[in-house]
Amino acid sequence: MGSIGSDSQQKLNGNQISTCHQKDRQTPARVKIDDAFWNARIQVDRKVTIPYMFRQLKESPRWNSLKHTWKHGDPDQPHMDWDSDVAKFIEAVCRALNWIPEADPIYSTYSSWVEEAVDMIEAGQGPDGYFNTYHTVVVPEERWTNVTHNIELYDAGHLLEAAVTHYGVTKSTRFLDIMCRYVDYICTIFGPEPGKIHGYPGHQEIELALFRLYHVRPEKRYFELAQYFLEQRGYQDGEFFDNEARARGDDPATWIPPPPPGVDISYFPHPRAYWYMQANQQIRDTEKLCGHSVRSMYHLAAVQDLASLTGDKTLNEAVDRLFDNMVECHMYLHGGIGSIHVWEGYGENYELPLDGYAETCASIGILFLGQRMLQRQLSRRVAEVMERALYNNVAAGVSLDGTSFLYDQPLSTDHMKRHSWFEVCCCPPNLSRFLNSLEEYVFTVSDNTIALNLYIGSHYKSDTVEVKVSTKYPWDGHVAVQIHSETEIAFAMRQPRDTYKISASVKGSVDNGYIHFGPKKWDETIVLTFDMQPRLVKPHHLVKSTQGLVAVERGPFVYALESRDAVGPLDSVALSSSDKLSEEKVQIGGLDVISLRSGDFRLIPYFACGNRSQGEGLRVWLKDGDL
Known part of the structure; x- marks a missing residue:
């Protein structure tokens, strides 16, 4: 068994855990979104998508499975991921309730759904605190016997x-x-002490949750359990997973988990493929990303939580190193990550086939990670990566009418189709809970500085400071920030990557891609304007799939060509640097968007694709007409 990292353990034992990041990240009441683009998307989620998801959960066996009444021989055997599906939905509803007036009739309806779920969870909880539907009614004898693959801790x-x-x-x-x-019980099961399981979950998630719990109930054992899971992960090339397999009677040298229902091939490509869950190395020794992309983002977000709480610079360095590897070698133009379908994750560096996976949940994970990195240090690069993922891959995850979804998001396909639901339905409720917490990503607030990361219309208010952001973004490069403060504070805002002008009563200084003003007492408006012309994107010379091709961006949006907007085969469409791209406003799914026309074809933002008809061809990268 490996030992806890010495620096972190010394700080913990000495009660030196930093408290500078110990405020709870969830639904801060001081920030409210007021943005034309995002208001529309969020309102569709609250009024359409949430009740749509509830119907899907109720009509499937997922919701009522929490009652734990299933018996062997009954149809609709619970799956091991159903608890997490319902949990993400509950969280999405709670986050929406934070902004829905109590007088609105849907408030009481949504509240009743949440309370019904909590009633079922409370009734189904074991005397020891344990709660897991699959391991209670289907395989009770397998509790904690396959932590590698059976996602009990992910559900928790x-x-x-x-x-x-x-x-x-x-x-x-x-x-x-x-x-x-439940967590108190888990603390008695896992840890370094004799008699406990000396291991960690196959699918990361509980680490994030434990740190969130620690912010509201700062019990040392909650911190220590999260730290233990993160520090142990990958010890001796996944030795824990080997030992666990042998205890079950499986030979780790030959055993491969069976594929999930309805799938023909295992997600685990060969025995001991522990890189799939980032468990082939410990975090400080890891040089590049590998394996399942969602797991990796949840993992790094939790590592950043740990680093911020302990001040461990070696963990910060690991996060930065792997973030850089992601951006440089594994990120698609639309902010998607994960190129290999079989394991829903990364290939080799620069292996980015255009029909790659790019799961919606993985890009949401980029926002989780980026938010935490910005809390540590402001960085335009990090904020721009967050924006790329947000306005493209994340925004595309749900249709404009709120009733169909994308799980994976290729950049080239002959059959783009949104789905009403999925057998593994992690993405819809994950996206819903994210949209209803978007306000948490706009600003970074420290003791003496408020920083604007995303150009999203919003309102920040505290006892002494008020910041109101009014913007025409993402369609126009105009951002006005009205600031009033009764005390001296500093204000910073992300520097645009394009040519810009800024008006302010004091001269700002640029540091790491943020424009800094003050500290001072404020009662003025800063106006930022910047260029929003379409721009051609040339391919990276090491990415084979995009050689000889070119793409188009405007503002935060990546543009794509759908079959209906082209004459002839999509692969024959060429775009040259001399071609004029004229901007035309069109309506798609009730939303006004700016399209780009060149000759006999039209490009639309990627997020709007698949909203006019099903099964169309799509291309983000077009033939480079200059070659």
Whole structure:
């Protein structure tokens, strides 16, 4: 068994855990989104997508499976991921309730759904605190015998996150108390002490949840468990997973988990493929990303939480190194990550086939990670990566009418199709909970500085400071920031990558891609304007799939060509640097968007694709007409 990292352990034992980041990240009431583009998307989610998802969960066996009434021989056997599906939905509803007036009829309806779920969870919780539907009614004898693959701790993490959010919104401790009983039990099962399981989950998630719990209930054992999971991960090339397999009677040298229902091939490509869950090396020794992309983002976000709480510079260095590897070698133009379908994750460096996976949840994970990195240090590069993922891959994840979804998001396909639901339905509720917490990503707030990361219309208000952002973004490069403060504070805003002008009463200084003003007492408006012309993107010379091709961006949006907007085969469409791209406003799914026309074809933003008809061809990268 490996040992906890010495620097972190010394700080923990000496009660030197930094408190500078210990405020709860969920639903801060001081920030509210007021943005034409995002208001429309969020309102569709709250009024259409949330009730649509509830119907899907109720009509499937997922919702009622929490009652734990299933018996062997009955149809609709619970799956091991159903708890997490319902948990993410509960959290999405709670986050929406934070912004829905209590007088609105849907407030009481949504609240009743949440309380019904909590009732079922409370009734199904074991005397020891344990709660997991699959391992209670299907395979009770397998509890904690296959932590590698059976995602008990992943389910627990999402339930815990839902409970923390529920507490933050309602101030009721009922759900949180239920989940704390579960976590207290988990603390008796895992850890370095004799008699405990000396391991960590195959699918990261509970680490994030434990840190969120620690912010609202700062019990040392919650911190220590999250730290233990992160520090142990990858010890001796996944020795824990080997030992666990042998204890089950499986030979780790030959055993491969069976594929999930309805799938013909295992996600685990060969025995001991522990790189799939980032467990082939410990975090400080890891040089490049590998494996499942969603797991990796949840992992790095939690590592950044740990680094910020302990001040461990070696963990910060690991996060930065792997973030750089992601951006340089594994990120698609539309902010998607994960190029290999079989394991929903990374290939080799620069292996980016245009029909790659690019799961919606993975890009949401980029926002989780980026938010935490900006809290440590402002960086335009990090904020721009977040923006790229947000306005393209994340925004494309749900249709404009709120009733169909994308799980994977290729940049080239002959059959682009949105789906009403999925057998593994992690993406829809994950996207919903994210959209209803978008306000958490706009600003970074420290003791003496407020920084604007994303050009999203919003309102920040505290007892002494008020910041109102009005913007025409993402269609126009105009951002006005009205600031009033009763005390001296500094203000910073992300520097545009394009040519810009800024008006302010004091001269700003640029540091790491942010324009800094003050500190001072404020009562003025800063106006930022910048270029929003279409720009051609040339391919990276090491990415084979895009050689001889060119793409188009305008503002934060990546543009794409759908079959209906071209004459002839998509692969024959060429674009040259001398071609004029004229801007034309068109309406898609009730939303006005700016399209780009060149000759006999028209490009639209990637997020709007698949909203006019199903099964169309799509290309982001077009033939380079200059070659």
